[in-house]
Amino acid sequence: MDALATPAQLLVGGLLTGLVFALVAVGLTLIYGVMDVVNFAHGEYLMLAMYATLALALLGIGPLVGLPLVAIALFLFGIVVYRVFIRRLLAGPPEATVFGTFGMLVLLQGLAQATLTSDYQSIPNPPFHGTIRVGAIAVSQATLIEGIGALVLTAALFAFVEFTETGRAMRAVAEDRIAATLMGIDVQRINGLAFGIGAACVGAAGALLMLSYPVYPTVGAAFALTAFVVVALGGFGSIQGALVGALLVGLLEVFGGFYLSPELKLVPVYLAYLIVVLLRPQGLLGRR
Amino acid sequence: MRAHLIALGAIVVVVAAAVFGLRSAVALDLLFTLLLYAVLGQSWNWISGYGGNISFGHAIFFGCGAYASALCVTHGLSPWLAIPAGALVAALLAIVTGFPTLALRGHYFSIATIAVAALVDAFVRTTPWLGKATGFELPIAPGWATMQFPQKGTYVALALILFAAVQLATMALERSRMGYYLRALRANHAAAAAVGIDERRVKLVAFAWSATMAAVAGVLYAQYTLFVDPPSTIALAISIDIALIGVVGGIGTLWGPAVGALVYVVLAKAVALQLGGAGKGYDLVIYGAIICLIAALRPYGIVGTIVDALRRRRGAEAAA
Numbered sequence: 001m002d003a004l005a006t007p008a009q010l011l012v013g014g015l016l017t018g019l020v021f022a023l024v025a026v027g028l029t030l031i032y033g034v035m036d037v038v039n040f041a042h043g044e045y046l047m048l049a050m051y052a053t054l055a056l057a058l059l060g061i062g063p064l065v066g067l068p069l070v071a072i073a074l075f076l077f078g079i080v081v082y083r084v085f086i087r088r089l090l091a092g093p094p095e096a097t098v099f100g101t102f103g104m105l106v107l108l109q110g111l112a113q114a115t116l117t118s119d120y121q122s123i124p125n126p127p128f129h130g131t132i133r134v135g136a137i138a139v140s141q142a143t144l145i146e147g148i149g150a151l152v153l154t155a156a157l158f159a160f161v162e163f164t165e166t167g168r169a170m171r172a173v174a175e176d177r178i179a180a181t182l183m184g185i186d187v188q189r190i191n192g193l194a195f196g197i198g199a200a201c202v203g204a205a206g207a208l209l210m211l212s213y214p215v216y217p218t219v220g221a222a223f224a225l226t227a228f229v230v231v232a233l234g235g236f237g238s239i240q241g242a243l244v245g246a247l248l249v250g251l252l253e254v255f256g257g258f259y260l261s262p263e264l265k266l267v268p269v270y271l272a273y274l275i276v277v278l279l280r281p282q283g284l285l286g287r288r
Numbered sequence: 289m290r291a292h293l294i295a296l297g298a299i300v301v302v303v304a305a306a307v308f309g310l311r312s313a314v315a316l317d318l319l320f321t322l323l324l325y326a327v328l329g330q331s332w333n334w335i336s337g338y339g340g341n342i343s344f345g346h347a348i349f350f351g352c353g354a355y356a357s358a359l360c361v362t363h364g365l366s367p368w369l370a371i372p373a374g375a376l377v378a379a380l381l382a383i384v385t386g387f388p389t390l391a392l393r394g395h396y397f398s399i400a401t402i403a404v405a406a407l408v409d410a411f412v413r414t415t416p417w418l419g420k421a422t423g424f425e426l427p428i429a430p431g432w433a434t435m436q437f438p439q440k441g442t443y444v445a446l447a448l449i450l451f452a453a454v455q456l457a458t459m460a461l462e463r464s465r466m467g468y469y470l471r472a473l474r475a476n477h478a479a480a481a482a483v484g485i486d487e488r489r490v491k492l493v494a495f496a497w498s499a500t501m502a503a504v505a506g507v508l509y510a511q512y513t514l515f516v517d518p519p520s521t522i523a524l525a526i527s528i529d530i531a532l533i534g535v536v537g538g539i540g541t542l543w544g545p546a547v548g549a550l551v552y553v554v555l556a557k558a559v560a561l562q563l564g565g566a567g568k569g570y571d572l573v574i575y576g577a578i579i580c581l582i583a584a585l586r587p588y589g590i591v592g593t594i595v596d597a598l599r600r601r602r603g604a605e606a607a608a
Contacts, residue, residue, distance in 0.1 A: 038395040038398075038399075085580065085584060088584040088585070089584060092583070092584070094394065095340070095342065095539070096583045096584070097583075098342055098394070099342075099535050099579060099582070099583040100579070100580060100583030100584060102531070102535070103535075103576050103578070103579025103580035103583055104580055105576070106528070106572050106575055106576035106579060107573055107576025107577055107579075107580060108576070109569075109572055109576070110569045110570065110571070110572025110573035110575070110576055111569065111573055112569070113568050113572060114568065114569030114570045115569070225402060225406070229403070232396070261414070263410065264414065266406060266410070267407060267410050270403040273399070273400070273403045274388075274400060274403055274404070277389075277392060277396050277399075277400060278389075278392075281392065
């Protein structure tokens with residue numbers, strides 16, 4: 001029994017970590033799927049969302065109440081970014097979107113470093129701090145809430161894209177932009193919505209993460225790198241793929257951190273990325 | 289071509305004069321940094337500008353040179369030996385990692401470079417003979433054999449030689465068969481492949497040369513600072529800086545990286561002077577804004593825009 005306790009503990013930890021990665025990654029994959037843009041600034045959006053949650057918490061609004069507010073704020077931010085910036089990039093050569101979102105990463109990163117302290121900051125009075133025990137497995141309440149919240153929101157996004165009229169329009173644009181235009185779909189509107197929703201997902205993820213993580217100006221980098229790997233593993237543009245990829249990455253990271261060493265925890269993750277893109281570039285669940 | 293040679297000659301003369309004339313350590317330090325960044329930017333430009341495979345992990349090749357230098361010195365060898373050794377290791381690393389990844393398109397390649405760089409970083413940080421996370425502090429021993437000089441001017445002169453060599457090599461690339469192949473591949477890889485251009489071979493050669501240049505710059509850097517550790521050589525932040533310099537000046541142009549390095553160094557210095565330590569981050573805001581503007585309005589950077597304007601004027605004159 002004891003020999004199995006550690007792997008079981010790691011399994012649960014890995015899956016819960018993976019669920020949060022999934023919520024960060026679905027935003028990225030939705031944006032990519034609809035408009036072929038890899039948002040290199042995605043991690044910085046997460047950083048913005050975490051600081052927004054912190055600010056609300058300092059005003060006395062807890063992360064779970066703050067979550068919809070932060071998600072809406074990021075949604076509006078995403079729409080504005082699409083309208084004034086991404087739309088122009090799409091009109092340029094293909095490299096423009098890589099450079100443009102990279103520029104945005106540098107800009108937001110600089111803003112955070114210039115205006116905020118580089119100290120790690122956590123929310124005052126985190127609402128969940130106990131541990132739940134099931135047999136030999138212990139899970140912190142905060143991590144459990146984060147994982148469940150992320151799963152619910154990821155499922156909600158999937159249902160939205162799969163079953164609503166707007167979601168259908170998004171899939172149509174993803175499939176064939178020109179045909180979608182001919183069917184009377186306003187591609188600019190759909191692109192803007194998709195970018196906004198992608199940002200809202202990472203906004204919600206940021207709010208959830210503040211339950212157990214501290215925020216600091218460069219917090220986005222680690223999450224963004226993981227999100228790229230997740231999205232590539234699952235197949236760029238595939239929401240189910242992102243969920244599967246995220247769970248896999250969560251497990252790799254937690255098991256890697258335990259059996260190798262904490263500083264090597266990302267090594268299996270990156271190796272997995274390289275192996276998958278070389279052997280199966282469309283990702284585990286992607287189609288080409 | 290002649291205009292480019294004259295421009296390069298003029299730069300060499302002016303910088304050489306500055307080396308003899310300037311006594312200010314700060315000014316010489318700026319000049320050294322400028323030349324080193326220009327070389328790194330050009331190195332990046334070979335694979336990412338001319339080749340069109342955007343790398344966000346270029347610092348590992350710079351690191352090859354810096355670590356080769358540190359290893360030579362700590363094993364009692366001359367750091368001059370690190371130039372061929374570091375370059376060879378960097379070229380091999382480029383070939384080994386490039387062989388599978390260069391065929392990847394767009395963001396797949398870019399993310400693969402981040403992954404490879406992160407793996408190299410993890411390897412260095414956990415390998416005792418590479419100094420782990422602490423790195424190496426090189427002992428002070430001035431002399432030509434140890435590539436350590438009491439005058440900063442000597443380092444600037446070496447950096448100038450390297451810069452001139454890299455610019456000449458790039459001029460040669462622009463006029464060579466390989467240069468045309470690279471441009472053809474970037475414009476339309478399917479069409480280029482259809483006329484028989486071997487994409488993998490051409491890009492591997494470009495990548496290997498690109499890595500070589502960065503490695504030589506790494507050797508010079510290590511001997512200049514006498515300190516080598518992961519954050520100062522192979523970290524993601526350094527890779528981002530190199531890409532930044534390449535993008536700001538203009539990708540796939542001869543002078544783009546030099547202009548990018550100039551903008552980078554001048555801005556960094558100006559921000560530091562204006563705001564001191566508190567200015568951390570403001571320079572990033574400005575670079576970020578420049579890159580965003582360029583990407584949205586003029587995707588080929590400062591030099592690309594000038595080249596475009598000149599062409600249009602020439603066209604207008606020809607038409608008149």
